Amino acid sequence: MAVVALENDLGVRVELNEVSQMIQRASPALPELYETDETAWLEAMSELIRTERLADLDYANLAKYLADMARRDKREVLSRLATLIAHLLKWGFQPEKRTNSWSVTIEAQRQQLAELLESGVLHNYADEILARAYGNAVRLASRETDLPLAKFPRTCPYTLDGILAEDDSDSA
Numbered sequence: 001m002a003v004v005a006l007e008n009d010l011g012v013r014v015e016l017n018e019v020s021q022m023i024q025r026a027s028p029a030l031p032e033l034y035e036t037d038e039t040a041w042l043e044a045m046s047e048l049i050r051t052e053r054l055a056d057l058d059y060a061n062l063a064k065y066l067a068d069m070a071r072r073d074k075r076e077v078l079s080r081l082a083t084l085i086a087h088l089l090k091w092g093f094q095p096e097k098r099t100n101s102w103s104v105t106i107e108a109q110r111q112q113l114a115e116l117l118e119s120g121v122l123h124n125y126a127d128e129i130l131a132r133a134y135g136n137a138v139r140l141a142s143r144e145t146d147l148p149l150a151k152f153p154r155t156c157p158y159t160l161d162g163i164l165a166e167d168d169s170d171s172a
Helices: 018-036 038-050 059-093 100-116 120-128 130-145 160-164
Strands: 003-007 013-017
Touching: 018 038, 018 059, 038 059, 059 100, 059 120, 059 130, 059 160, 100 160, 120 130, 120 160
Parallel strands: none
Antiparallel strands: 003 013
């Protein structure tokens, strides 16, 4: 990373890396940078925080970005949980149609969910939305198997820990 030496207003020599240089050039235009180059904007926000220049942060867009990240993480948990449950239902209700693809999907979703749920907040969220994810999963499984919705239990028969646990039996 290129480093440039500058003299500040008090005559003190200051060395700036490329990100610091970009921030110096872009500080008045950080909201515009957010709209045009999100990655550069994130680097600028990170550098401002690292150098404790908190007054220069683009607080409005930073708050929006962080809220968007939280929603994206929650959507991913719900989607992966529903996909995993749907495949567990298919596995359980159509044993004669089991495929390696179903088994791989179950394992992949378990792994991805386990990684996401390392965050205690997301783990708690997964517990909260288990019933909702189950409802989504039943609809998916019904469509994919052509089984009627009434064929599946009305309430979720799984616990979050049970869903995430690797099962060495023939139930995936």
